[in-house]
Amino acid sequence: MKCCERVTVVGGGVSGTTLALLAKKIGHPVFVSEKDKLSPERKDLLANAGIPWEEGHSERALQADLMLLSSGIPPYAPLVLAAQKQGITVIGEVDFVAPHLRGKTIGVTGSNGKSTTTALLGYLLAACDLKVAVAGNIGNPLADFAFTPYDYIVIELSSFQLHWSKAFHADLAIVTNLRPDHLNWHGSAASYFCSKGHLVELKKPSAWLISQAEALNLLPPCDLERATFTVHSEREGVDLPNRIILGERTVLLERGGKRAELFAFRDLAILGHHNVENAAMAMAAVALLGEDVSRARGALASFKGLPHRCEEVARKGGVLFVNDSKGTNVAAAVTALQSLNGKKIVILGGRGKGESYELLAKAVAEEAKAAVLLGEEREEIGKALRGVGFTAFCFVSDMEEAVKYAYNIARPGDVVLLSPACTSWDMYSNFEERGNHFKRLVSELA
Incomplete structure (x- = not known):
């Protein structure tokens, strides 16, 4: 890639702006094309760097040698199709930035749990007195970490990226789990799984892979004898030389027939059985990278988790309120329901992703005493609940009504869980805004 090549960055959000600044720093003439409106903050950043932009795509965006896509730009976007038709090279965010990273890279992907696993692994490595960056889809644009030397760069990678x-070759790859998601973007579950599989296909030949066992069937072929560690319960009779074993009270790493304890369940501060698995993958990565497992284990208790991911909000009148606003797909909501102890009243709904709600309905019927439905998908979710014979649900108009209703029917020892199984875009600008509103409403309860 020549530094004099003209670059059009498609997308003027956080990732697009940082990509444009990096391209400019490298020496490219840069132009930013945003489909909608640029924020005043983004305009100031681009103006100070001398980078021109447009709001609304035009022919000017095609006056380039290279089209650089910010996170989330789909392959069927008209501007992308036009660029490819004209023979303009189209490149994604990760491939553009990766050659300029200075440190070992750990790629983390999956349908759910990838943010927690990414953040926890970065936290544990930092506790070992290493210089660590936590970047990518977790909210820290990868381009911000170019050219700075690190021991490790832990990167959360979305299916879009x-x-x-x-051309991104990770030094260690983690696939937390795989369930159909973002079907409205990818078009099919097969396409979605194929995108996730790129991390495994492209990892360095000597790189370890840590994966949920079920996910292996959906990933490219792996060297099970040497390079792959899968997560199993101790009761499962799996004949593999390398395993992460979830015991009754501890997590073990089995490598070449030898076992070592990674941590005990009591060492964890974060809620949910699913977070035991996330922590198991993070701690296994520390061990496989040859870092200090005992120091990392000591840091587990001080990691409080990420906001909006099975986050303990408050206890009111003996009722536990949990904010899982990041649970934006069926698999995430099902996992949250199954991972928390106690009788649950679950708040569901929002804007859908084209998923079936059959599995969600079955999980609600098995795990919840009641459901509160809101948003664009409330009727569809209600239909699925009726289909499995679950009728203890009601429709509400907004989050305020949902929280009040859930609290009114809750009894001491119950859990009120916000895990919507849908995006927030029908009522909120993002899942953070939705989760923060939920937390504020809970704090205002008598």
Whole structure:
């Protein structure tokens, strides 16, 4: 890639702006094309760097040698199709930034749990007195970490980013789990799984892979004898030389027939059985990288988790309120329901992703005493609940009504869980805004 090549960055959000600044720093003439409106903050950043932009795509965006896509730009976007038709090279965010990273890279992907695993692994490595960056889809644009030396760069990778990835070679890969998601973007579950699989296909030949056992069937072929660690319960009779074993009270790493304890369940501060698995993958990565497991184990108790991911909000009148606003797909909501102890009243709904709600309905019927439905998908979710014979649900108009209703029917020892199984875009600008509103409403309860 020549530094004099003209670059059009598509997307003027956080990732697009940082990509444009990096391209400018490298020496490219840069132009930013945003489909909608740029924020005043983004305009100031671009103006101070001398980077021109447009609001609304035009022919000017095609006056380039290279089209650089910010996170989330789909392959069927008209501007992308027009660029490809004209022979303009199209490249994704990760492939553009990766050559300029200075440190060992750990790629983390999956349908759910990837943010917690990414953040926890970065936290544990930092506790070992290493210089660590936590970047990517977790909210820290990868381009911000270019050219700075690190011991490790832990990167959360979305299916959107991996779709365009053809040259990113991770030093260690983690796939937390795989369930159909973002079907409205990818078009099919097969396409979604294919994008996720790019991390495994492209990892360095000597790199370890840590994966949930079920996910292996959906990933490219792996060297099970040497390079792959899968997560199993101790009761499962799996004949593999390398395993992460979830015991009754501890997590073990089995490597070449030898076992070592990674941590005990009591060492964890974060809620949910699913977070035991996330922590198991993070601690296994520390061990496989040859870092100090005992120091990392000591840091587990001080990691409080990420906001909006099975986050303990408050206890009111003996009722526990949990904010899982990041549970934006069926699998995430099902996991949250199954991972928390106690009788649950679950708040569901929002804007859908084209998923079936059959599995969600079954989980609600098995795990919840009641459901509160809101948003665009409330009727569809209600239909699925009726289909499995679950009728203890009601429709509400907004989050305020949902929280009040859930609290009114809750009894001491119950859990009120916000895990919507849908995006927030029908009522909120993002899942953070939705989760913060939920937390504020809970704090205002008598």
